[in-house]
Amino acid sequence: MRPLFIAGNWKMNPATAKEAVALAEAIKNGVGPAADVRVAVCPPALFLDQVDAALANSPIGLGAQNMHWKPDGAYTGEISGAMLNDAGCTHVILGHSERRHGMGETDAQVNAKLHTALAVGLIPIVCIGETQQEREGGQTEDVVAGQLTGSLAGISAEQMVGIVLAYEPVWAIGTGLTATPAQAQGVHEFIRDWLTKLFGEATAARIVVQYGGSVKPDNAAELLACPDIDGALVGGASLKEADFLGIIRAAQVVAAKSQA
Numbered sequence: 001m002r003p004l005f006i007a008g009n010w011k012m013n014p015a016t017a018k019e020a021v022a023l024a025e026a027i028k029n030g031v032g033p034a035a036d037v038r039v040a041v042c043p044p045a046l047f048l049d050q051v052d053a054a055l056a057n058s059p060i061g062l063g064a065q066n067m068h069w070k071p072d073g074a075y076t077g078e079i080s081g082a083m084l085n086d087a088g089c090t091h092v093i094l095g096h097s098e099r100r101h102g103m104g105e106t107d108a109q110v111n112a113k114l115h116t117a118l119a120v121g122l123i124p125i126v127c128i129g130e131t132q133q134e135r136e137g138g139q140t141e142d143v144v145a146g147q148l149t150g151s152l153a154g155i156s157a158e159q160m161v162g163i164v165l166a167y168e169p170v171w172a173i174g175t176g177l178t179a180t181p182a183q184a185q186g187v188h189e190f191i192r193d194w195l196t197k198l199f200g201e202a203t204a205a206r207i208v209v210q211y212g213g214s215v216k217p218d219n220a221a222e223l224l225a226c227p228d229i230d231g232a233l234v235g236g237a238s239l240k241e242a243d244f245l246g247i248i249r250a251a252q253v254v255a256a257k258s259q260a
């Protein structure tokens, strides 16, 4: 049984530490002491320390949105895994499409970051997903398989269990367009089959694969009820406490039903 995992990617929001702390506190109070689904928030790097303090004594994980693959050195503007550890991070998002497509990040770089993240004890959330053009060209499975192959190179089955994947069709990110549950489940099933071929059925059955792309309180339940969707990586809706808590509630209902 894979636990549902809801993570909020705040991207380059909000503008101030005060707002970030207020949002973290509201989420912490809404989730309560014992969440029955996994929850994490990923604020901008500059606010990690203060959000970590705001989340003290809560089960909510703290994630960064990116990191460098080198442990230290002359890398202007970059942030290392050790720095993320020191700021209280438990998770790190790697290979988000806004970095792949906006900043030219490659599978090889995502792979190098992944090995470093694991080495410093961070739980990586590795993002993959096709563009609209690739989907329309019938290339979705090839693109996803290529990103998986490149991003996960050299990863053992044992390591894989500690890695979270996030399937985010680029055309559904921040656009209001959501993949239908059938479209999303179709790709998640393909990912699970790919993981099974590479790491074996027992390992593949334990790997958490989130869906991301315009997840909202009103579409979360249907998406999360799909057999191979194990949570959500939420962008826009994670910036509004009521929406993010609504998605967490939907996950709690789905989790309770599947345990009944």
Ligand SMILES: O=C[C@H](O)COP(=O)(O)O
Pocket (backbone or CB within 6 Å): 009, 096, 168, 172, 173, 174, 175, 176, 212, 213, 214, 215, 233, 234, 235, 236, 237
């Ligand atoms: O990391 C989150 C995704 O990019 C989804 O963003 P969105 O929920 O605003 O579409």
